[in-house]
Amino acid sequence: MEQTYAIEMLNITKRFPGIIANDNISLQLKKGEIHALLGENGAGKSTLMSVLFGLYQPEEGTIKKDGKEVKINNPNDANDLGIGMVHQHFKLVECFSVLDNIILGVEPNKAGFLQKSEARKKVMELSDRYNLQIDPDALIEDITVGMQQRTEILKMLYRDNEILIFDEPTAVLTPQEIKELMQIMRNLAAEGKSILFISHKLAEIMEVADRCSVLRKGKYVGTVETANTTMEELSALMVGRNVSFHVDKKESTPGKEILSIENMTVASKLHKNNAVRNVSLKVRAGEIVCIAGIDGNGQTEFVHGLTGLEPLAGGKITLCGEDITKATIRQRSLKGMSHIPEDRHKHGLVLDYTLEDNLVLQRYFEPEFTDKAGFLKRKNIREYAEKLIGEFDVRSGQGPSTIVRSMSGGNQQKAIIARELDKDPELLVAVQPTRGLDVGAIEFIHKQLIAQRDAGKAVLLVSLELDEVMDVPDRILVMYEGEIVGEFDPKKTTQEELGLYMSGAKRM
Amino acid sequence: MKKILKNSGVQSFLASLVCIILGMLIGYIVLLIIEPSGAGEAIVAVAKNFLGYSKKSMQMKYLGNTLTKTAPLLMCSLSIIFAYKVGLFNIGAAGQYVIGSCACLYGALVLHLSWIPCMLLAAVAGGIFGAVTGILKAYCNVNEVISGIMLNWIGLYFTNMVLVQAKDAASAYTYALKSGGKAAILPSLGLKSVFGKNQYVGIAIPLAILFALIVWVVLEKTKLGYELKATGFNKHAAKYCGMAEKRNIILSLVCSGILAGLAGSFMYQTDMEQWQVTIASVPAMGFNGIAAAFLGGLNPIGAIFSSFFIQHITDGGSHVDLNVYCAQISELISALIIYLCGFVGFMKYVMDSRLKKAEEKAMENSNTEASDKQVPDAETNEKGGNK
Numbered sequence: 001m002e003q004t005y006a007i008e009m010l011n012i013t014k015r016f017p018g019i020i021a022n023d024n025i026s027l028q029l030k031k032g033e034i035h036a037l038l039g040e041n042g043a044g045k046s047t048l049m050s051v052l053f054g055l056y057q058p059e060e061g062t063i064k065k066d067g068k069e070v071k072i073n074n075p076n077d078a079n080d081l082g083i084g085m086v087h088q089h090f091k092l093v094e095c096f097s098v099l100d101n102i103i104l105g106v107e108p109n110k111a112g113f114l115q116k117s118e119a120r121k122k123v124m125e126l127s128d129r130y131n132l133q134i135d136p137d138a139l140i141e142d143i144t145v146g147m148q149q150r151t152e153i154l155k156m157l158y159r160d161n162e163i164l165i166f167d168e169p170t171a172v173l174t175p176q177e178i179k180e181l182m183q184i185m186r187n188l189a190a191e192g193k194s195i196l197f198i199s200h201k202l203a204e205i206m207e208v209a210d211r212c213s214v215l216r217k218g219k220y221v222g223t224v225e226t227a228n229t230t231m232e233e234l235s236a237l238m239v240g241r242n243v244s245f246h247v248d249k250k251e252s253t254p255g256k257e258i259l260s261i262e263n264m265t266v267a268s269k270l271h272k273n274n275a276v277r278n279v280s281l282k283v284r285a286g287e288i289v290c291i292a293g294i295d296g297n298g299q300t301e302f303v304h305g306l307t308g309l310e311p312l313a314g315g316k317i318t319l320c321g322e323d324i325t326k327a328t329i330r331q332r333s334l335k336g337m338s339h340i341p342e343d344r345h346k347h348g349l350v351l352d353y354t355l356e357d358n359l360v361l362q363r364y365f366e367p368e369f370t371d372k373a374g375f376l377k378r379k380n381i382r383e384y385a386e387k388l389i390g391e392f393d394v395r396s397g398q399g400p401s402t403i404v405r406s407m408s409g410g411n412q413q414k415a416i417i418a419r420e421l422d423k424d425p426e427l428l429v430a431v432q433p434t435r436g437l438d439v440g441a442i443e444f445i446h447k448q449l450i451a452q453r454d455a456g457k458a459v460l461l462v463s464l465e466l467d468e469v470m471d472v473p474d475r476i477l478v479m480y481e482g483e484i485v486g487e488f489d490p491k492k493t494t495q496e497e498l499g500l501y502m503s504g505a506k507r508m
Numbered sequence: 509m510k511k512i513l514k515n516s517g518v519q520s521f522l523a524s525l526v527c528i529i530l531g532m533l534i535g536y537i538v539l540l541i542i543e544p545s546g547a548g549e550a551i552v553a554v555a556k557n558f559l560g561y562s563k564k565s566m567q568m569k570y571l572g573n574t575l576t577k578t579a580p581l582l583m584c585s586l587s588i589i590f591a592y593k594v595g596l597f598n599i600g601a602a603g604q605y606v607i608g609s610c611a612c613l614y615g616a617l618v619l620h621l622s623w624i625p626c627m628l629l630a631a632v633a634g635g636i637f638g639a640v641t642g643i644l645k646a647y648c649n650v651n652e653v654i655s656g657i658m659l660n661w662i663g664l665y666f667t668n669m670v671l672v673q674a675k676d677a678a679s680a681y682t683y684a685l686k687s688g689g690k691a692a693i694l695p696s697l698g699l700k701s702v703f704g705k706n707q708y709v710g711i712a713i714p715l716a717i718l719f720a721l722i723v724w725v726v727l728e729k730t731k732l733g734y735e736l737k738a739t740g741f742n743k744h745a746a747k748y749c750g751m752a753e754k755r756n757i758i759l760s761l762v763c764s765g766i767l768a769g770l771a772g773s774f775m776y777q778t779d780m781e782q783w784q785v786t787i788a789s790v791p792a793m794g795f796n797g798i799a800a801a802f803l804g805g806l807n808p809i810g811a812i813f814s815s816f817f818i819q820h821i822t823d824g825g826s827h828v829d830l831n832v833y834c835a836q837i838s839e840l841i842s843a844l845i846i847y848l849c850g851f852v853g854f855m856k857y858v859m860d861s862r863l864k865k866a867e868e869k870a871m872e873n874s875n876t877e878a879s880d881k882q883v884p885d886a887e888t889n890e891k892g893g894n895k
Contacts, residue, residue, distance in 0.1 A: 309747065330750030339748070347748040352741045357734070361749045370731040 004067050006031045006194040007052070007083070007163050012061035014047055021047040022058070025220040027213055029163065034185055034195045036205040036226070038238050039215035040410075040438040045198050048215070049165055053085060054078045084156030085165040088436070090148050092140045098151050099123060099136040102158050119158075126157045130187050144296065146177035153184065164188065165196045168436065170204055175466055176294065176503065182208045200238070200438040202231040203467075214238055239440050249450045252474040255285035258458035259427050264315035266298075266305040274313060275301035277482045283427065288449060288459040290473035290490075292466075294502050298482035299462050300342060303431050306460075307339045308332050309347075320426055333362060336426030340416055340433045342462075348416045349404050356385035356400035359419050392418035393444075410441040417448060428452055431462040446472055466495050480504045520805030523855035524814065527803065531848030535841040539833070546832035554841055557824035565704040572703030574816070574823045576778050579716040580605070582815040583771030584797025586723050587764045589806050591652075593727055594760040595740035600641050600656025601768040602794025603663035604634040608772025610667035613783055616692030617674035617683050626692045627773045634769015635762045637663060642761030646754040652761070660790045668785045680786045685779040694777045712774035717812060719767065724808040736760050768794060796822070796846060803849040805856075814849070821845050 005028045014022040022044045029035050039045045050056045052063065054072040062069050065081050072078050092101050099116065102123055108115040120136060127134055132150045140148060149169060156164050166185070170178045185208055189195055199205055205212050206226055214221040214237040221237050260282045268275035275298045283289045293299055304310040306317060308329040317325050324332055333339075341347035349358050360369055360381050369377050369384070385400040394414045396402035404412060413433070420428065430449060434442040449472060453459050463469050469476055469490070476488040478501040485507035488498065500506045532551065539547035553560055558570030584601050591598035598604075611633035615626040637659055644650035674682045685693050696710040703709045727733040739746040739756040746753045771793065776783065800818050804810030825838030 307748075328750065329747065333750050341748060346742075346744045348745065350738050350742045350745045353738065357738075361738070361745070364734055365731060374730045374732060376729060376731055376734060 004031070005029055005064070006066065008064040008067075009048070009052060010062050010064065012048065012051055012058045012063075014051055014056055014058045020218050022051065023218045023220075024060075025215065025218075027220075028223075029194050029196055030211075031194055032189055032192050033210045034189050034197055034208055036197045036199060036209035036212040037215065038200060038202075038205060038212055038234060040200065040238060040440055043215040043238075044218040045215055046167070049085065049167065049196075049198065052078065052083065052165070079159060079161070082160065082162035083165065084159060084161030084163070085167060086149065086152040086156065086169055088168045090152055092148060092151060094141040095139060097137050097139055098134050098143070098147075098154075101140060101151055102136075102155050104155075106159060123154060123158060126154055130157065130184060130191070132157075132184060144177075146173055146180065149173070149177075149181070150184075153188075161193075163194050163196065165198070167198045168200075169197070170199065170201060173295075175464075175499065178204065202234050202439070205234065206231055216240055235439055238438075247446050247450065247471040250454065252287045252453060254287040254474075255456060257282055258285050258320055259283040259460065260318040261306070262316045262318075264302070264305055264317065265313040266301040266310060267313045268301060269310075275482050276305060279315075279479075279482070279484055281477060281484060283458040283460050285426075285458050286453055286456050287475065288453050288461055288473040289475045289477060290461040290463055290469050291477050291479050291484075292463060292469040292498060292502060293479035295464050297479050297502075299431070299479055301482070302479070303339075303342065303429060303462060307337065307429060333423070338362075338420040338423050338425035338428045340420050340428070340430040342431040342435075344409075344412055344416055349412060351403075351405040353404060354400065355389070355394070355396055355402045355404055355407070355415060356381050358404050358415055359385045359388050359400075362419055362423055388415075388418040388422055391422075394418060410437050413437060413441065413445070417445060421448060421452065425457060427458045427460065429460045429462075432464060433461070434463075434465065434468060442468075466498065469498065470495060478502055480507070517805070517807075519856050519859055520807070520810065520852065523852045523859060524803050524805065524810075524849070526855050526859075527848050527851050528817070528845065530851075531845035534848065535844045538840070538844065539837070542837070543832055546829055550828045550833065550837070551841070553827040553829070554821060554824035554838075554845075557820050557827065560827050567704075568702070569704030569706045570823070572699075572706035572709040573780070574819050575703075575713050576706075576708045576710075576780055577775070577823070578816045578819040579712040580771040580775035580793055581796055581800055581819050582716045582720060582811060583767050583774055584794050585800035585804065585811040585815050586720055586797075586808055587767035587771070587794075588797050588801040589804075589808055589811060590723055590727070590767060591760055591764040592801065592806055593733075593740050594736045594756065595743070596645070596652050596757065596761060596764075598638070598641070598656060598761060598764045598768075599653050599795075599798070600637065600659050600761075601764065601771075601797055602790045602792075603656065603660035604637045604765040604768035605772045605775075605794045605797075606660070606667050606790060607637050607663040608634040608769030609776045609783060610663070610670055610772070611769070612692070612773040613674060613682055613776050614670055616685055616689035616777065617671075620689055620691065622691040623694050623777060626777060627694075627770065630769045630773035631766045632769070634765040634767070634772065636765070637769070638761040638763070638765020639758060641765075642758035645761070646757045660794075664787070664790050667783070668787065671783050671785050675785060680784050681782040682785070684782055685777065692777055693779050694774075708778045708780040710778060712778060716774060719770070720808045720812050723767070727808070768797075771797075799846045799849045802852050805852065818842075818846055818849065 007029045009025065009027045012022050012025045013020070025044065025048060027048065037045055047056065051058050052072065054074045054077050063072060064070065070081060072081065093104065099120060103119045108118050123136060132154055134147055134150050134154065140151070169181060173181060185195055185197070197209055209226050211223055211225055212234065213223040214234070216238060262280050264276055264279045265274050266276035279302060291299060301310065305312050308327065312325060316323065319332070319335055319337060322335060324335060327335070345351060350361065363369060364376070369381055371377060382400055389399065392414050395411050396407050404415065417433065433445050449459055449461065461473055473490055476490055476493070476498065477484050478486040478498060480502060481504065486501040532555065535554070536547060536551045539550050558567050558574060561567045561570060584605055587601040587604065588598055608630035612626040612630040615621040615629040641652050641655045641659060644655045645652045671682050674688065694710040694712050696707070699709045700707055727737065735751050736756055739751060739753050743753050746756070775793065796818055800811055800815040803818065804814035822842045825842040828838045828841070
């Protein structure tokens with residue numbers, strides 16, 4: 001008997017000028033299954049989902065729902081067919097409550113007057129049924145990322161969507177929240193919802209998905225049952241070669257002290273308390289120190305205090321023997337501090353500038369790029385940009401003159417890393433440098449961090465990814481509620497032990 | 509052909525042209541509604557402006573008038589553009605223009621200074637007004653539009669109050685410079701004879717064009733422009749890489765204020781008009797600068813032409829036959845056209861999305877052809893895909 005699928009995309013081809021984003025791709029989603037869609041950045045996952053969502057029209061191919069061919073011209077059609085999506089960057093109105101966001105666009109009303117109590121009842125029912133804990137009256141801007149995501153999921157459920165697309169849902173979550181999400185996805189599938197799970201985190205796919213389809217460079221590579229495969233096989237399918245998961249590195253040989261922080265306290269912008277309390281730590285040349293912890297435990301404020309984006313409420317920072325507590329951002333940068341920021345779109349790049357202009361963002365004022373009269377030396381900037389693009393393999397449409405907004409996330413991050421490393425810093429502060437990147441790019445970035453260490457630089461890594469925390473650094477410091485609660489040797493600890501400290505169950 | 513159409517500069521130009529034509533059309537319709545018989549004649553008169561005179565010397569003379577008033581308008585639109593590139597909407601340009609006018613007239617009629625010091629006074633006054641807005645924005649996060657509008661009124665009444673010292677009790681107007689402050693009249697540089705003995709034409713015109721070039725060079729070629737635009741695009745990134753983003757905000761509004769202040773000098777130091785101390789509304793010059801800036805595609809060079817056009821239309825309005833239409837009609841028609849000029853951004857968006865759609869269609873067609881022919885095209889496409 002022929003299997004009926006919840007949704008089928010058959011032989012989809014979508015071309016853009018100069019590029020085939022999807023080349024004859026087929027994807028079949030069974031009812032009640034969790035189907036992972038795996039591929040590197042730029043493999044065509046987003047395009048395929050946009051086709052399914054009616055944002056793009058494919059040149060070739062058909063889409064079938066429950067075996068019947070359908071035409072999806074716009075997101076409203078998709079919604080009518082019961083297709084819902086949680087985007088990687090949430091589409092929520094910050095200053096609205098959770099409930100208002102859920103009913104946005106389908107508000108129940110009588111003669112134009114909102115009937116919120118009805119909506120509230122339905123939302124609370126759904127929330128109970130799928131164990132999605134929310135506070136319907138909290139404002140989006142006040143709640144955690146995890147709760148925002150649950151709001152997005154409830155949005156789909158409220159619209160009675162049957163096919164749920166999760167676009168890299170774990171990129172923004174803490175390990176605990178990821179666990180919760182996995183459970184939620186399993187519950188949803190058990191209730192008969194069909195889930196399409198876009199990710200490039202192999203461990204998660206192995207854990208939660210039933211089947212996995214792999215795309216590479218716009219082409220369909222194959223579909224495998226996760227029960228019959230391994231992570232190594234999946235990654236080989238994804239990148240077309242074998243990737244080592246383990247980070248190879250020599251023993252570290254720490255040298256002189258580069259960074260010393262004494263009793264740093266930073267006030268929080270969100271609430272009245274101090275987000276960072278009395279943190280003291282040292283980083284020496286030739287070692288990678290990692291600050292691990294669950295998102296929102298003061299890491300962001302700590303980094304802002306260290307790099308000068310926010311003033312300190314108390315404490316002292318010394319860089320290479322010099323007191324930089326009161327130094328400006330530019331002074332810190334000139335004294336040898338490089339900073340790979342947490343949010344590359346907000347802080348790291350001027351998205352509407354060209355690639356070359358972004359590559360000189362930390363150095364444009366140097367005599368090499370600006371003459372005495374204050375004119376930019378365009379020729380030097382171009383040459384410098386071409387050099388960095390070559391060295392760090394930053395790929396883009398039009399080379400140095402590409403507008404950065406049009407580049408893929410991985411290449412944007414590479415551009416930032418190229419810029420920050422080429423400054424030849426004494427101290428590299430890297431905050432979640434691999435966030436949202438694919439395996440290939442992560443491998444590249446880890447190698448760069450270790451190369452910095454081996455070149456005798458001090459590296460301070462702030463990470464939420466436990467794999468990264470275990471593999472890359474030479475020392476681990478765990479931050480919980482703004483305090484350092486433990487120090488570990490990655491060779492002598494386990495993820496479980498770290499988890500106890502990260503969640504506040506134990507402290508030294 | 510397609511390539512030309514996709515060029516952003518060409519698109520801006522075409523969008524501006526479409527807006528102008530639409531504005532004229534709507535103006536014509538309004539004239540038709542009021543009084544059909546004179547409508548055609550009237551709209552032609554508006555469009556022709558100085559060309560409506562038959563004698564060559566008269567044409568040149570009235571062209572001179574238009575150019576003389578174009579100079580301050582251009583300065584105002586440069587002021588808007590400069591702030592806009594840093595992400596600020598300097599609606600306070602109108603007030604900076606007023607306070608600039610005040611300063612130069614005070615210098616000329618009360619202090620009896622010569623033209624250069626008067627001009628500098630205007631620049632300083634405009635700069636101070638810009639600085640107030642900038643400091644409020646940078647340190648107290650006061651929206652520059654709100655503080656700009658408030659300062660417009662403060663500037664207006666302050667000017668009315670101060671310039672009472674520079675007029676006869678019987679008149680509402682300040683003294684003409686030629687009687688009260690001859691030294692402050694801007695030199696003509698011999699342009700007077702070129703433009704049919706029009707004594708108002710002078711150095712202000714080339715100076716304004718020079719300023720347009722300077723603004724362009726500063727924004728596009730210098731470190732300062734790089735910093736200012738980076739701050740405008742993403743102030744978080746500007747802060748992250750150590751640019752003094754607060755200083756940049758203040759600096760750009762000061763520069764913007766200086767440009768608008770000089771506009772006041774370029775207007776009143778020609779002695780073409782005198783300040784009316786009973787005036788109860790902020791002069792339109794600063795606001796027209798906004799229209800000129802957008803019509804010129806927010807490009808300093810484009811602003812030269814758009815400013816001239818807007819002044820051309822404004823002056824043209826005065827040629828409408830007042831036996832057929834009431835006196836306000838001239839202002840109404842030019843206002844309509846200027847209003848439509850504000851739609852350039854929208855027009856550009858419409859054109860761009862149309863073009864993209866057409867392109868996608870063409871792609872589809874060529875692809876079906878290509879798949880008939882198969883191999884070669886598909887291969888080139890693939891290479892592009894792997895880049």
